[in-house]
Amino acid sequence: DTAVSQTPKYLVTQMGNDKSIKCEQNLGHDTMYWYKQDSKKFLKIMFSYNNKELIINETVPNRFSPKSPDKAHLNLHINSLELGDSAVYFCASTRTSTSGVETQYFGPGTRLLVL
Amino acid sequence: AQSVTQLGSHVSVSEGALVLLRCNYSSSVPPYLFWYVQYPNQGLQLLLKYTSAATLVKGINGFEAEFKKSETSFHLTKPSAHMSDAAEYFCAVSTDTNAGKSTFGDGTTLTVKP
Numbered sequence: 001d002t003a004v005s006q007t008p009k010y011l012v013t014q015m016g017n018d019k020s021i022k023c024e025q026n027l028g029h030d031t032m033y034w035y036k037q038d039s040k041k042f043l044k045i046m047f048s049y050n051n052k053e054l055i056i057n058e059t060v061p062n063r064f065s066p067k068s069p070d071k072a073h074l075n076l077h078i079n080s081l082e083l084g085d086s087a088v089y090f091c092a093s094t095r096t097s098t099s100g101v102e103t104q105y106f107g108p109g110t111r112l113l114v115l
Numbered sequence: 116a117q118s119v120t121q122l123g124s125h126v127s128v129s130e131g132a133l134v135l136l137r138c139n140y141s142s143s144v145p146p147y148l149f150w151y152v153q154y155p156n157q158g159l160q161l162l163l164k165y166t167s168a169a170t171l172v173k174g175i176n177g178f179e180a181e182f183k184k185s186e187t188s189f190h191l192t193k194p195s196a197h198m199s200d201a202a203e204y205f206c207a208v209s210t211d212t213n214a215g216k217s218t219f220g221d222g223t224t225l226t227v228k229p
Contacts, residue, residue: 004158031213031215033214033215040221041153041203041221041222042219042221042222043159043205043219043222044219045215045216045217048213048215055213055215056213056215056216090158090159092158092159092214092215094214094215100147100166100212101147101164101166101209101211101212101213101214102212102214103161103164103214104159104161104214104215105161106158106159106160107158108156108157108158109156109157109158
């Protein structure tokens with residue numbers, strides 16, 4: 001069974017369109033994340049939700065809007081897509097830490113190409 | 116403040132040879148340190164993490180890393196490379212128990228030659 005799943009796996013779209021990426025985890029975790037990995041493989045945190053509450057919101061254009069309908073889901077909606085949004089977007093999840101730092105489990109990624 | 120530097124964006128070894136991937140960190144407080152592996156077209160997978168329990172950390176797939184405070188290093192090693200080890204490796208540092216506050220290195224591509 002897939003622990004962290006993302007849909008779609010590939011997304012090719014035109015500039016200016018609006019698109020959504022979905023993430024689901026079946027690990028019972030209560031913290032979820034979105035990362036962006038660029039063409040040079042540089043990985044950067046975008047957002048993090050804990051129990052549906054936004055706890056990390058890095059400097060990301062407000063065209064990106066995360067939504068967490070429940071603890072198991074964290075979706076990413078992108079408005080007015082730009083060429084520079086082309087990247088691989090990874091979802092991840094962890095349990096809330098009670099001591100130390102918890103292990104992050106990553107999804108397989110969504111490869112977004114904006115033409 | 117925290118940062119991590121991976122020395123060498125590409126490392127090539129022969130099958131059976133020692134693997135050494137270098138990572139140096141900077142943090143103002145005792146850090147948590149991680150090594151992740153990313154296979155082509157897949158997400159990151161945790162290899163191992165340092166959480167101050169022991170300086171020598173053993174991970175999956177025969178990898179281990181040693182935390183050296185005096186050198187601010189957390190290098191990843193494996194005694195004998197296997198073809199299946201070819202992948203991208205990321206070192207990450209966090210000064211917070213929230214793993215999402217980690218800073219990732221630029222990655223090292225490991226190539227294993229037959």
